[in-house]
Amino acid sequence: MADEVPAEASAPSVVELLAQRIAQRSLPVPIPMTPEAIRERLGRALGRFVGSRDPRRRRTFGRLAYALMATPEGTNAELAAVVGISPQALQRAADVLAEAGLLTISYRKNIRYQALNETGEIWLLPHAQGTAPAQ
Numbered sequence: 001m002a003d004e005v006p007a008e009a010s011a012p013s014v015v016e017l018l019a020q021r022i023a024q025r026s027l028p029v030p031i032p033m034t035p036e037a038i039r040e041r042l043g044r045a046l047g048r049f050v051g052s053r054d055p056r057r058r059r060t061f062g063r064l065a066y067a068l069m070a071t072p073e074g075t076n077a078e079l080a081a082v083v084g085i086s087p088q089a090l091q092r093a094a095d096v097l098a099e100a101g102l103l104t105i106s107y108r109k110n111i112r113y114q115a116l117n118e119t120g121e122i123w124l125l126p127h128a129q130g131t132a133p134a135q
Helices: 011-026 035-050 055-070 076-083 087-099 118-129
Strands: 073-075 103-108 111-116
Touching: 035 055, 035 087, 035 118, 055 073, 055 076, 055 087, 055 111, 055 118, 073 076, 076 087, 076 111, 087 103, 087 111, 111 118
Parallel strands: none
Antiparallel strands: 073 111, 103 111
């Protein structure tokens, strides 16, 4: 029979087995931390934040934010090479994020630099970690 307990199994070990099964079932699903998963989370969150439903734009936002998390600042050309889009497309995406208050744009010798500001870093961290409250 399926409900017969082996003779060598003691009551405490059976209770421990049940407790382990319940504990395993209660564990939360791990949050994926691959670069692709992080970029996807960032893109979704940034798209909601700035009001964009365009999946390509969201993907660009996620890739730009991920690149700026790894590098404190970058020029259009540098970031465009990392993100894999044209410098003009990168500048348009950066302008949207700057207008939303997440990026700071500065110029040195006529070269444009984008950087996450403190607000952007604080806002992005829980979204990158997957711990931001659901919206």
